[in-house]
Amino acid sequence: MFKSFLKLSRFHKRLVSVSVDAVALSFALWASFALRLDQSLWVPNQGQLLVSALTVVFTLGVFVRLGLYRAVVRYMSDRAFLTIIMGVGSSALLLIILGYSLQVLVPRSVPIIYAALAFIFVGGSRMSVRMLVHHTSNRGKEWVAIVGAGETGAQLAKALQQGTEYHPVVFIGLLPANHKALISGVPVLALSHLEEAVRVHGVKRLLLALDADKQIDRRQLLNRLEALKLPVQTVPSMSELVAGQARINDIRDLEIEDLLGRDPVRPDNAQVAASLYNKAVMVTGAGGSIGSELCRQIIRHRPRVLVLFEQSEFSLYAIERELQAINRIDGLDVEIHPLLGSVVHRRRCEMVMRSFGVQTVYHAAAYKHVPLVEHNVIEGVQNNTFGTLHAAEAAIAAGVERFVLISTDKAVRPTNVMGASKRMAELVLQGLAQRQSKTVFSMVRFGNVLGSSGSVVPLFRDQIRDGGPITVTHQDIIRYFMTIPEASQLVLQAGSMGRGGEVFVLDMGEPVKIADLARKMIHLMGLVEKTPDQPEGDIEVVFTGLRPGEKLFEELLIGDDPQGTSHPRIMMAREASMAWDDLELVLSKLSRASQEFDCREIVETLKSAPTGFTPNGSVADLVWCNGGHDLTVAHESTGKVHRLPI
Structure with a gap:
């Protein structure tokens, strides 16, 4: 019967509500007189009947006027109950006025008793319907615990109670003082009672709703939650909610940056x-993971012009559309210019910089995937080293004030072509910084970026969703990690701090063991690792061996004596550089080897330069290994090497 009522049209539901209120108000009037006169079988006279009828009709009119019947019962708020109080108060006042006007006996306490009973009946009927609706709608929902009993947790509980997927049954409070409190009708249990709360309330999922302003050791908390082997998910950050980028009930997989074991790096915004x-x-490489985040943060600082330089048409289209939306919604009034182009084309870069009067360049365009660059040696050197050279020389020619290179920890004592090509890019900027003073060059070096196109985190997440196995190259491999916003903030900070030729690095805390990260992701998604001891587990971790150019651990510094800066978490490395004349000789050798498609000569040239390059294998370029080497030797023997402009 109740389900049939819920299926009624909006008009018919309002008719039912009006009818129920008419009966409730009539009964409240009768009961108030009966209680006052102490007559359980009290029968009104003609005058009292007239006053009662007029009061009920007037009250229903007031309720209609105040919009009570427009309120959806299941979503009733405090405003609806305020409406009932106003309507009932007006009704009691009318009862007094009608009693005096029509000379009908209405004892002075009757309106007070009537107002109380009317509020109980009218409000109570709606509360009862809302409870029944919620009880019915909670069937089939997954029972969840909300970790965090602050403002964020309370907002999440309200949102989930109105939703269709999750039913919050308990809060896990991080403050012992909140133990056994109630929030929105949901009990709060202290973190020390976590296992009991999960068992007693039948929790199937944990949702993190931690207030941003609370100091919490998230790593320790997640280690505690990991032991439960339940799915752990989180809600958007407060900044995303304020910016309108997400809603409080947009539940998503746990952000692995919570495992970094340190506070995020905060920039000096001023x-x-x-x-x-x-x-x-x-911004070059504006459509990439780092480049696009740089653009999102730059635009909020209201530059006059933002030039997006990208060789991928789709990536450029996507970031330009997103930035135009931010520009319009926030009223930033920034000129956004999406331009297709490659940094290896020096004249294109210079014309772009001159045309738009560019003052600052953030050079994020690079090939950064280690195995792919190992398999495409010439393209990696052309894009990473010569692309940086051409973009930097274009910046000097166009009168650019600042040029910031996004580098990598793989440039430190590299074992792969990607790292060596990025170290050469650093040497290029150091050389140009010594050669002239018009353009300030600086470099920013950081580790693996969580969520970027080359990160293991999205790869592991996809492998887990596909049922495994998770592939890890080596059981002892470790990496430094940082978030995309952190990386972008560091780049912006360094861009404002640079004086010429500096290499900035971030204090990234302790490195993370990749195998442990994989296992933690398995557990925090509510699954069990499949091992010889647990053959019935869900996901297996498989070790595939180091890939070409890969090493067990990465470093951020070549030297051992970093210099502090005005930012407590940013250091300035003291790195060796090359005189420009010596650097030109190396670049000339690389250019000639590239033109002749001689991958071995490129590797040997990178090794002879002060890059610290020590490859851990032979040349792995796919073209070179599949006939390119023989063709190059044949050309050299005939003296007919086909040289192409680079």
Whole structure:
């Protein structure tokens, strides 16, 4: 019967509500007189009947006028109950006025008793319907515990109670003082009672809703939650909610940056803003994971012009559309110019910088995937080393004030071509910084970026969703990790701090063991690792062996004596550089070897330069290994090497 009522049209539901209120108000009037006169079988006279009828009709009119019947019962708020109080108060006042006006006996306490009973009956009927609706709608929902009993947790509980997927049954409070409290009707249990709460309330999933302003050791908390082997998910950050990028009930997989074991690096916003506000800024590789996040943060500092330089048409289209939406919604009034192009084309870069009066360049364009660059040696060197050279020389020619290179920890004592090509890019900027002073060059070096196109985290997540196995190259491999926003903030910070030729690095805390990260992701997604001891587990971790150019651990510094900066988490490395004349000889050798498609000569040249390059295998370029080497030797023997402009 109740389900049939819920299926009624909106009009018929309102008719039912009006009818129920008419009966409830009539009964409240009768009961108030009966209680006052102490007559359980009290029968009204003609005058009292008239006053009662007029009061009920007037009250229903007031309820209609106040919009009570427009309120959806299941979503009733405090405003609806305020409406009932106002309507009932007006009704009691009318009862007094009608009694005096029509000379009908209405004892003075009757309106008070009537108002109380009317509020109980009218409000109570709605509360009862809402409870029945919620009880019915909670069937089939997954029972979840909300970790965090603060404002974020309370907002999440309200959102989930109105939703269709999850039913919050308990809060896990991080403050012992909140133990056994109630929030929105949901009990709060302290973290020390976590296992009991999960068992007693039949929790199937844990949702993290931690307030951003609370100091919490997230790593320790997640280690505690991991032992439960339940899926752990999180809600959007407060900044995303404020910016309108997400809603509180947008539940998503746990952000693995919570496992970093350190507080996120915060930029000096005043210094960054001063370097960007009302400036003409250009980002190369604007459609990549780092480049696109740079653009999102730069635009909020209101530059005059933002030039997006990208060789991928789709990536450029996607980031330009997103930035235009931010520009319009936030009223930033920034000129956004999406431009297709490659950094290896020097004249294209220079014309772009000149045309838009670019003052600051953030050079994020690079090939960064180690095995792919190992298999494409010439393209990796052309894009990473010569692309940086051409973009930097274009910046000097166009009068750019600042040029910031996004580098990598793989440039430190590299064992692969990608790292060596990025170290050469650093040497290029160091050389150009010594050769001239018009353009300030600086470099920013950081580790693996969580969520970027080359990160293991999205790969592991996809492998887990596909049922495994998770592939890890070596059981002892470790990496430094940071978030995309952190990396972008560091780049912006360094761009404002650079004075010429510096290499900036981030204090990234302790490195993370990749195998442990994989296992933690398995457990936090509510699954069990499949091992010889647990053959019935869900996901297996398989070790595939180091890939070409890969090493067990990465470093951020070549030297051992970093210099502090004005930012407590940013250091300045003291790195060796090359005189420009010596650097030109190396670049000339690389260019000639590239033109002759001689991958072995490229590797030997990178080894002879002060890059610290020590490859851990032979040349792995796919073309070179599949006939390219023989063709190059044949050309050299005839003296007819086909040289192409690079």
